[in-house]
Amino acid sequence: MRLVTRADMDGVTCAVLISQFERIERFLFIHPQDITDRNVEIGPEDILANVPYHPACGMWFDHHAHTADGGGPPGGFRGAYRVAPSTARVVYEHYGWEKLLQFEELVRETDRLDSADLSPSDVTDPQGYLRLGFTLDGRTGLGAFEDYALTVFDLLRRATPVKKVLEHPAVQRRWEQIREADATFRQALVDHSRVDGNVVVTDLRGVEPLPVGNRFLVYVLFPEVNVSVRVHWGPGRRFVVAALGHSIFNRTCKADLGELASRYGGGGHRGAASTPLPVELADQRLEAIVAELRGLSAHPAREG
Numbered sequence: 001m002r003l004v005t006r007a008d009m010d011g012v013t014c015a016v017l018i019s020q021f022e023r024i025e026r027f028l029f030i031h032p033q034d035i036t037d038r039n040v041e042i043g044p045e046d047i048l049a050n051v052p053y054h055p056a057c058g059m060w061f062d063h064h065a066h067t068a069d070g071g072g073p074p075g076g077f078r079g080a081y082r083v084a085p086s087t088a089r090v091v092y093e094h095y096g097w098e099k100l101l102q103f104e105e106l107v108r109e110t111d112r113l114d115s116a117d118l119s120p121s122d123v124t125d126p127q128g129y130l131r132l133g134f135t136l137d138g139r140t141g142l143g144a145f146e147d148y149a150l151t152v153f154d155l156l157r158r159a160t161p162v163k164k165v166l167e168h169p170a171v172q173r174r175w176e177q178i179r180e181a182d183a184t185f186r187q188a189l190v191d192h193s194r195v196d197g198n199v200v201v202t203d204l205r206g207v208e209p210l211p212v213g214n215r216f217l218v219y220v221l222f223p224e225v226n227v228s229v230r231v232h233w234g235p236g237r238r239f240v241v242a243a244l245g246h247s248i249f250n251r252t253c254k255a256d257l258g259e260l261a262s263r264y265g266g267g268g269h270r271g272a273a274s275t276p277l278p279v280e281l282a283d284q285r286l287e288a289i290v291a292e293l294r295g296l297s298a299h300p301a302r303e304g
Contacts, residue, residue, distance in 0.1 A: 001022055001023060001024055001025060001026075001045050001046070001047055001058065002024070002025065002026040002027070002028055002045060002046050002047070003015055003018060003019075003022075003024045003026070003027050003028070003046075003047050003049065004027075004028045004030060004035075004040070004042065004046050004047065004048045004049070004051060004057075005027070005028075005029065005030075005048070005049040005050050005051060006029060006030065006031070006032065006050050006051060006138070007029035007136065007138060007145035007146060007148075007149035008050075008133075008136050008137060008138055009110050009113050009114065009129075009132070009133035009136045009137070010050050010086045010087050010088055010110055010113075010114045011029070011049065011050045011087075011149070012136060012149055012152055012153050012156065013086070013088035013103075013106055013107060013110040013156070014049040014050055014061060014087050014088050014091050015027065015049070015153050015157075016103060016106070016153060016156045016157045017088060017091045017092055017095065017100060017103060017107075018047060018049065018061075018091060018095075019153075019157055020095070020099075020100065020157075021095050022047060022059075024047070027146075027149075027150065027153075028040065028046075029145060029146050029149055030051065031138075032050075032051045032052055032267065033266070033276060034051075035048070035051050035052040035053075035054055036052055036265070036266075036267065042054040042056045042057050043056055043057075043058075044056065044057070044058045045058055046058055046059075047059040047060075047061075047079075048060045048061070048062075048079075049061040049062070049087055049091065050062060050063075050087040052064075052267065053073040053077070053081075055073075055074075057077075058078065059077075059078045059079040060073065060077055060078070060079040060081065061079045061080055061081070061087050061090050061091050061094065062081050062087055062090070063081070063082065063083060063084040063085070063086055063087045063089065063090050063114075063269070064083075064258060064267060064268060064269045079094070080093075080094040083269070084111075085111035085112075085114060085115040085117070086107070086110045086111045086113075086114035086115065087114075088106075088107050088110045088111070088114075089107060089110075089111055092107045102159045103156075103159065105129065105162075106129060106156065106162075109128065109129035109130055109133070110129070110133070112130065113129075113130055113133040113134075115271070116216065116245075116246075116248040116271065116272065117248075118130070118216060118248055120220055120249065123214055123216045123217060123219075123220055123248075124214075124217075124220065126214075128162050128166075129162050131166060131175060132152065132162065132165060132166060132171065134178065134214055135148075135152075135171060135174040135175055135178065136148070136149060136152065137214075137215060148170060148174060151168070151170050151171075152165070152170075152171070155168060177212065178212060178213070178214070181211065181212040181213060182213060182214075184211055184212075184213075185211040185212055185213025185214075185217065186213070186217065186221070188204065188207055188211040188213075189202060189213075189217065189218055189221055190221065192204055192206070192207060193218065193221075193222065195222060195224070195225060196290055196294065197294045198225055198226050198227060198252075198253070198293070198294060199225060199227050199228070199229060199290050199293045199294060200218060200222045200225040200227075200228045200229070201228075201229045201230075201231070201286075201290060202218060202228065202229070202230045202231065203231045204230065204231060204232040205231060205232060205233055205240065210232055210233075215230070215243075215245070216248055218230070219247045219248055219249050219250070220249075223247075223249060223250060224250075225247055225250065226246065226247045226250045226251070226252045226253040227244070227245065227246055227247060227253040227255060227257075227293050228244070228245045228247065229242055229243070229244055229286070229289060229290060229293070230242070230243040230244075230245075231243075231282075231286060234276060237279070238279075239276040239277060239278060239279060239282075240276070240277040240278075240279060240282040240286075241274055241275075241276060241277070242261075242264075242266075242274065242275050242276075242277055242282075242285075242286060242289060243272075243273075243274040244257040244260065244261060244268070244272065244273050244274065244275075244289070244293075245257070245271065245272045245273075246270075246271040246272065253293075255292070255293050256270045257269070257270060257271060257272060257273040258270055258272075258273045260273065260289065260292060260293075261273035261274060261275040262275075264276075264277065264285060264289070
């Protein structure tokens with residue numbers, strides 16, 4: 001069978017858990033939008049995890065509040081779906097957590113990272129599985145994720161202690177890349193961000209190459225906001241990506257970002273989502289999204 005998932009911490013953890021019970025012969029790492037736009041062919045031998053539902057798949061696991069069609073799948077599908085901190089949690093409970101106790105800490109920390117249940121120090125100085133997860137974060141802009149994700153998967157599926165995983169040369173190289181680029185990334189956030197009420201908008205369309213860094217750092221730098229919009233080019237500049245996120249420290253935002261993004265052709269869950277914007281309409285739709293976030297979000301100053 002083939003596993004179709006994302007090359008992030010949740011996707012890799014799902015792969016580790018599913019591989020304990022299903023014979024996975026191949027992997028396909030994709031962006032969720034590839035399912036939404038039907039850019040990949042899916043069949044009954046495919047297991048989908050942490051991506052939207054596809055009616056042709058053999059099994060499906062997900063935890064996002066909004067799928068490709070704006071709701072849940074039809075009844076009778078194989079797999080499991082519910083709103084949860086991570087898709088890994090859904091998989092863990094589907095197969096039986098008592099059979100997967102060696103991965104308990106991995107799933108717990110995947111929950112924390114995917115639901116952004118983090119402290120400022122977790123962002124500025126992550127340790128353990130959180131550090132590993134940040135090296136797998138596609139929104140850092142590091143690129144070349146497939147081979148690296150497979151390397152991490154191979155280490156984790158054998159229940160390698162996280163200390164040993166972090167000592168692996170590929171993981172060390174990737175973490176050093178992030179650390180070396182940190183100062184540039186921080187400066188890019190400062191130079192290309194504007195605060196509009198309770199919203200911080202970071203427009204990186206004019207920055208090449210796209211700066212590498214921790215996607216939660218913006219909330220450390222702009223603690224007064226409660227929601228962010230990060231804008232950058234999609235692959236080949238065919239469209240613009242708007243990534244939306246609740247502040248993980250100032251949790252007063254009232255907007256359901258998954259629902260908002262789904263109305264523009266994207267998706268996600270309540271606290272984090274993304275949507276593609278047509279190039280010719282990007283600025284107009286970005287303005288509408290920010291205006292809606294200001295209207296739906298409680299301004300921190302009024303929250304007391």
